[in-house]
Amino acid sequence: MRRRVIAGNWKMYKTIADTRAFFAAFSPMVADANYCDIVVAPPFPSIAAAVESTRNTKISIAGQNVYWEKEGAFTGEVSPAMLKQAGCRYVIIGHSERRQIFGETDEMVAKKTKAALAAGLTPIVCVGETLAEREAGHTERVCEAQLSNGPGALTAEEFSRILMAYEPVWAIGTGRTATPEIAAASHRYLRQCVARRFSPELAATLRILYGGSVKPDNIQGLMAQEELDGALVGGASLDAKSFASIVSGAM
Numbered sequence: 001m002r003r004r005v006i007a008g009n010w011k012m013y014k015t016i017a018d019t020r021a022f023f024a025a026f027s028p029m030v031a032d033a034n035y036c037d038i039v040v041a042p043p044f045p046s047i048a049a050a051v052e053s054t055r056n057t058k059i060s061i062a063g064q065n066v067y068w069e070k071e072g073a074f075t076g077e078v079s080p081a082m083l084k085q086a087g088c089r090y091v092i093i094g095h096s097e098r099r100q101i102f103g104e105t106d107e108m109v110a111k112k113t114k115a116a117l118a119a120g121l122t123p124i125v126c127v128g129e130t131l132a133e134r135e136a137g138h139t140e141r142v143c144e145a146q147l148s149n150g151p152g153a154l155t156a157e158e159f160s161r162i163l164m165a166y167e168p169v170w171a172i173g174t175g176r177t178a179t180p181e182i183a184a185a186s187h188r189y190l191r192q193c194v195a196r197r198f199s200p201e202l203a204a205t206l207r208i209l210y211g212g213s214v215k216p217d218n219i220q221g222l223m224a225q226e227e228l229d230g231a232l233v234g235g236a237s238l239d240a241k242s243f244a245s246i247v248s249g250a251m
Helices: 016-029 044-053 080-086 096-102 106-118 131-135 139-149 180-197 200-205 219-223 240-249
Strands: 004-009 036-041 059-063 090-093 122-127 163-166 208-210 230-233
Touching (some): 004 240, 016 044, 016 240, 080 106, 131 139, 139 180, 180 208, 180 219
Parallel strands (some): 004 036, 004 230, 036 059, 122 163
């Protein structure tokens, strides 16, 4: 059975003081959550505080983005080695906001994923369709292209070390959530694509998280679908009690 992962993406929220206060409240609430991996991705300035606050807990810290070069004149970017040395174990790559707002391409996602793996980070690689693409009936085409041109560029060994997240863009921050059945269908299709591109064995072990307005009141329904291996949580991860409830729902 694939071990579940509940990851919180804080986006551009929480100062260093907010980060410390969150973990002071959250960590005791999930101290006995041995049934899943817990990951939190704070903003870059709060990573050190997050790592310090979660020391001796089961909570891992992630970067929200990364650049593929080791160093250089790339103002505003952060390298994989910098994240690793700061104490991150994971990094989110290709989030829909990076694609939609900042113009990240599948090729950039592939380069970032390779660089993150080389530095010893575990990438959480995101794919998913917009509302227009879904209404046009292009969900499978979009997901397959993002998979093939992004993490599909990895070797089988590299691919075995990543996580994926399916994010229906139309359900992020809109209050609209894909039904558990809709989410499961997309996860199942992604797994079929992985089986074709790599192997059925890799497809069977790949953990795919669902990201799209996950909340305490829908997590159990989502997790009842065997194709869903966890969740990538946005706004609901900002509140300690709310996020702890989501972690409990993954049991």
